[in-house]
């Protein structure tokens with residue numbers, strides 16, 4: 001373990017991550033308006049066991065205790081998201097809710113008081129329901145300037161203290177699972193809508209960044225970027241066509257969102273395969289998008305094999321497979337020998353390193369932050385303890401591959417574990433536990449799992465290294 005900590009530079013940023021709807025609760029407290037997730041949860045069959053985020057971890061009332069959990073772990077950064085409908089209940093500036101602003105002020109101030117740097121995600125999927133009802137959500141480009149207004153309100157209200165901004169979390173998930181497979185809010189099934197929603201999400205990101213760069217960055221001196229998610233795709237065989245299939249799968253997954261930002265347009269294979277269903281950027285939009293991220297935010301969870309899809313293979317369109325596979329001509333599979341988490345996601349640590357190297361190469365070695373990595377297991381609380389050996393092993397192995405990537409020249413600057421707490425795992429409700437801390441959802445009681453203690457030991461070696469380093 002000492003050696004693992006020593007493989008990261010002293011300035012490497014270690015953090016944990018959460019999102020508003022998954023932990024805050026207080027869904028109709030102090031003037032918060034409903035989001036599309038509140039509505040989605042209320043339709044039977046959408047979320048396992050009929051779970052909702054109404055109470056969740058009650059972080060809204062227990063945030064001080066949660067900041068203490070991070071203090072005990074020794075993490076230096078906390079990534080959380082702002083609930084749009086808590087600060088703007090109807091989604092527009094006309095509906096400003098001061099109580100919502102006050103909550104985030106308390107949270108931010110509490111983090112800073114404990115030397116924990118806030119990393120704030122502006123949008124983690126919880127669109128104000130009013131914008132869904134009025135405009136059809138991300139299918140409408142009317143939402144684009146409204147998102148920029150909301151982002152500007154965040155910069156205005158919190159930017160004196162928040163220096164690290166993430167515009168959007170995983171637009172791929174919002175587009176594919178929300179508008180393609182219908183398993184996430186707003187629950188649409190289509191092979192056209194995901195491309196439209198993704199297009200508007202990208203434009204919303206670009207406009208928010210422009211507002212920051214022009215009106216706030218010069219005086220506030222922060223950084224702003226976007227977080228995308230991607231699995232690794234390993235060619236099933238060494239054949240040219242399988243290697244090509246893996247490349248296409250990665251371009252449809254990550255290139256869809258990162259190419260416009262780093263290279264100015266959607267990947268060529270998407271333009272060719274999706275054809276008229278893929279919207280086009282105007283020249284001004286391309287200029288606005290290109291270079292619109294100060295860092296590359298990456299959420300990474302798993303790996304699959306990719307092979308050229310043959311005529312008798314219908315492809316898959318289930319939660320978590322890479323989505324819209326019929327447009328890619330790719331068949332996905334896993335190796336039976338790979339261990340699986342309780343999400344049924346394969347544990348393949350080297351896939352993380354390969355993905356980091358692929359990103360570095362394709363996008364000219366940008367500063368990279370892993371803004372989420374982690375795993376769900378069926379944890380049990382026994383005599384005040386949660387012995388989650390598999391999770392500890394998962395983190396040790398994935399972090400080891402991050403160190404390998406660093407040594408191979410990847411410009412990795414930070415790592416956030418998903419998640420600080422067990423929480424509302426979207427369509428899976430409270431059945432999947434991703435936390436470093438166990439939450440009893442009846443009482444709200446938190447218990448550090450063994451993995452949290454392992455992390456604390458890793459980070460304490462990090463900081464002792466720093467003291468030694470500065471003394472030398």
Ligand code: PNW
Nearest residue numbers: 019169170173229299319320321372425
């Ligand atoms: C991410 N997939 O979601 C989110 O950012 C978190 O809110 C979530 O709790 C975490 O990962 C664990 O699920 C994802 O199907 C959801 O590929 C689905 C996928 C990927 C990420």
